[in-house]
Amino acid sequence: MxxxxxxxxxxxxxxxxxxxxxxxxxxxxxxxxxxxxxxxxxxxxxxxxxxxxxxxxxxxxxxxxxxxxxxxxxxxxxxxxxxxHRKEWFENTRTELNYVLSFEGFELTESGELKQANKVQTFDEAEARAQNLRKTLLDRKIHPDVLAFCRAELLVDNYFHAVFEATKSIAEKIRVKTKLSSDGAELVEQAFSYKNKVPYLALNSLTTQSHQSEQNGFMHLLKGIFGTFRNTTAHAPKITWNIDEQDALDILSTVSLIHRKLDKVVEAKKMYEGQI
The missing domain is CATH 1.10.260 (434 Repressor (Amino-terminal Domain))
Incomplete structure (x- = not known):
């Protein structure tokens, strides 16, 4: 070595x-x-x-x-x-360690490996990125649940970390609303699929073809987000994607739209039972 x-x-x-x-x-x-x-x-x-x-x-x-x-x-x-048994601790600790390690030119990946990364010279570099990103997103009236991920410690290497963490918040919101424990495409299917069953969550009444198409399209959008940024096996996007500020703005805007949609979903079972 x-x-x-x-x-x-x-x-x-x-x-x-x-x-x-x-x-x-x-x-x-x-x-x-x-x-x-x-x-x-x-x-x-x-x-x-x-x-x-x-x-x-x-x-x-x-x-x-x-x-x-x-x-x-x-x-x-x-x-x-x-x-x-303490995944949240692992992720929070890894984020803090990566902030420090970035000054040494290293990054601790989700698989627990250390790889070389762009070396950051000062905290001001990351802070400037965070402030600029936050200001632009505020101008776009971005969802407040997304703004939480525009932190300097997530931007010391590149914008990927802010985007990656923001997409994880989508899954967490779905889990809170459904009490499901799965993740990724499986979580989306369980929460929104309406074929031959009542879904956990619905964007609308699902009584027309147009409504059903909207629900189906939203499911595919969520699966696309998770498939790109939440691949829990290979994590290929994290290795190969070099996300710049414009990319981050566009992706976070999409995540913001998803959060606004999720804020308005209803529990389908209660809807069908006439409680909503």
Whole structure:
């Protein structure tokens, strides 16, 4: 393996603060376990979790004169199969780590791999992107549920992350409205399909061919969004798509339209029973 230069100590400190965050970070027991399994000595000079991590990783990086084992530790801790029961924590932590790692020219993918990424020099670069994107979207009267994803930490590398996270919010809104637990195309089918059954959600009364076509078209739109940005197997779009600001604006506008539609859907069963 090629030798990777040592991480900036500021970056290392931020990584340790993210992983060892007081309330939601790794537990003390987990820190002990993972350091031992990665053959990194736990100096135990501090009781504070993030400081314990920093002391151990700083010592290892200094001894190695490179960051290979530190990066390997991050990959080990962030292995997706380790966090199947706390997916939200995994995604939030990965986002925070990627903000820091982008200053080092790396990105932690959803599969838990580290890959090279465009190196960001200053937070101002990301903040400027976020402010510009937010202003333009406000001018477009974009749905407020979409604006939440125009954050600087999502834009340190490129616009893909803001778009990717915004599309995930669509699935979450459908799950909240239906109490379903699936995702992607399966979720869309379960929520909106009306063939031979009453759907969970309806855009309209579904009593005419035109109404049914609208419902069917909306299902295909949702499947297209999920198929492009929520491919949970290959994640090919994330690797190959270089989304610029104009792309992000257009896609987020579509996501905004979907949110507005979802805000107006009705529970089809209640509609048919005359409760709506």
């Amino acid at each position: 090629a030798i990777i230069k040592s991480l900036d100590l500021g970056s290392l400190e931020s990584i340790c603060k993210t992983l060892g965050e007081t309330n939601n970070g790794l537990s003390g027991t987990e820190i002990t376990k993972y350091l031992a399994e990665c053959n990194i000595k736990d100096l135990q000079l501090n009781s504070t979790k993030w400081k314990r991590l920093y002391d151990a990783l700083y010592s290892k990086q200094t001894e190695d004169r490179c960051s290979n084992n530190v990066l390997a530790f991050i990959k080990y801790v962030m292995r997706p199969s380790r966090h199947i």
